Amino acid sequence: MKHETLCGLDIGTTKTCAVVAVDGPSGLEIVGVGEAPSMGMRKGVVIDLEATIKSIEAATEKAERMAGMHVGDVFVGITGEHIRSTNNRAVVAIAGEDREVSATDVRRVVDASKIINLPSDRQIIHALPRYFTVDGQEGVDDPVGMAGGRLEVDTHLITGGSTFITNVLKCVHRAGLEACALVFEPLASAASTLLPEERQVGVVMLDIGGGTTDIAVFSFGSAIFTATVPVGGNVLTNDISLGLKTTLAEAESVKKRFGAGIVGEDGTTAFEVRTLDGRANKEATVETLRSIVVPRVLETLRMAKAKIVESVPRDLVLGEVVLTGGGSLLPGIGALAEDVFGLPVRVGAPNAVGGLTEAVAQPQYATAIGLVLFGVNGAGEESDGVRRRGGSLLARIRAWLGDLWN
Numbered sequence: 001m002k003h004e005t006l007c008g009l010d011i012g013t014t015k016t017c018a019v020v021a022v023d024g025p026s027g028l029e030i031v032g033v034g035e036a037p038s039m040g041m042r043k044g045v046v047i048d049l050e051a052t053i054k055s056i057e058a059a060t061e062k063a064e065r066m067a068g069m070h071v072g073d074v075f076v077g078i079t080g081e082h083i084r085s086t087n088n089r090a091v092v093a094i095a096g097e098d099r100e101v102s103a104t105d106v107r108r109v110v111d112a113s114k115i116i117n118l119p120s121d122r123q124i125i126h127a128l129p130r131y132f133t134v135d136g137q138e139g140v141d142d143p144v145g146m147a148g149g150r151l152e153v154d155t156h157l158i159t160g161g162s163t164f165i166t167n168v169l170k171c172v173h174r175a176g177l178e179a180c181a182l183v184f185e186p187l188a189s190a191a192s193t194l195l196p197e198e199r200q201v202g203v204v205m206l207d208i209g210g211g212t213t214d215i216a217v218f219s220f221g222s223a224i225f226t227a228t229v230p231v232g233g234n235v236l237t238n239d240i241s242l243g244l245k246t247t248l249a250e251a252e253s254v255k256k257r258f259g260a261g262i263v264g265e266d267g268t269t270a271f272e273v274r275t276l277d278g279r280a281n282k283e284a285t286v287e288t289l290r291s292i293v294v295p296r297v298l299e300t301l302r303m304a305k306a307k308i309v310e311s312v313p314r315d316l317v318l319g320e321v322v323l324t325g326g327g328s329l330l331p332g333i334g335a336l337a338e339d340v341f342g343l344p345v346r347v348g349a350p351n352a353v354g355g356l357t358e359a360v361a362q363p364q365y366a367t368a369i370g371l372v373l374f375g376v377n378g379a380g381e382e383s384d385g386v387r388r389r390g391g392s393l394l395a396r397i398r399a400w401l402g403d404l405w406n
């Protein structure tokens, strides 16, 4: 039996991660994972083509070796400050004589919602239907087959700077891969970490990476707001290195161990760090660490909250905050996020995929795993009826991509 392979490629600020999955009869199964340090990316944007290509090659080669197969088509994650999101609404008259909504009507209305005033250097990455309205009846999830004369859609549109997108695609192409879709990274992370109930009730997902904090807000099952804040966990390492006058490597290790100045499980309140010249050790306390880390974490979380508050309706009900990405592992971050958002907080690791080993079921792989999940589930959803056309998964995705670029 022929299985289709999918590859998720997350070109992060600190690491590039490739995940190979097989879409078999028992669902999606991860068969290969490869990781390599990212040297050519800054805050989600390519700053060095050659270095980025090398990272992509290294990560995919490892994943291919583990999977024992080559990957062709790749779902590529994209992020950065150039990405913007907005909600839009469009209306079409239902075309057929039988006044029954067809897949074509759905496609037409979603396409109509993509018509916005867009500068020539920007392009639409996603048009995600939030809900449809048929003859004034709001909140329809799937209108195909319903009777009516007027079809409306509310979509969440995500746009990005064409130059930034082209540079990412250039790297992917030059690494010998074919990008079959671009996915805004928080959507991918949400696909692997959030539970359907959370999306329904209302949830804020923050993917705290090395250079960016990606935001996705879901309500009534769909994305209503997405954004990126150009600050992540790396800035904490820098702050600690400067504050404790120690090397970056030492600062990184202190950060992972004591986080936001958390007393160790064994009651440790002081620790030694190497001096900058590496010749001696000196003592530091968790209290000092707290005074360095807490203000920066609060600042980042407040920036994320400010973006959300600015854009979502005031009366929106949100039930929870889910933190993911490597930065969500910072000891003590949960309590700080609870203070800032006034909501319960949990750390989310990727779930709901077969073949997930413990090593991969970690927050820093949420995006890469989400990319393959999004590829299987989201592409159809988003493709306004492409899934219903049948055909192979990749054919559907390609058709969807066609829609995306047109």
Ligand SMILES: Nc1ncnc2c1ncn2[C@@H]1O[C@H](COP(=O)(O)OP(=O)(O)OP(=O)(O)O)[C@@H](O)[C@H]1O
Pocket (backbone or CB within 6 Å): 011, 012, 013, 014, 015, 016, 043, 044, 208, 209, 210, 211, 212, 213, 232, 233, 234, 235, 237, 252, 255, 256, 257, 325, 326, 327, 328, 329, 330, 331, 363, 364, 365
């Ligand atoms: N245990 C830990 N405690 C605190 N921070 C951690 C821990 N593990 C990883 N990090 C931090 O997480 C960050 C990397 O996260 P991740 O791998 O999700 O980023 P990325 O995807 O490469 O970057 P980005 O999403 O910003 O492009 C680094 O700043 C790293 O120091």
Ligand SMILES: [Mg+2]
Pocket (backbone or CB within 6 Å): 010, 012, 013, 185, 207, 209, 210, 325, 367
């Ligand atoms: Mg990331």
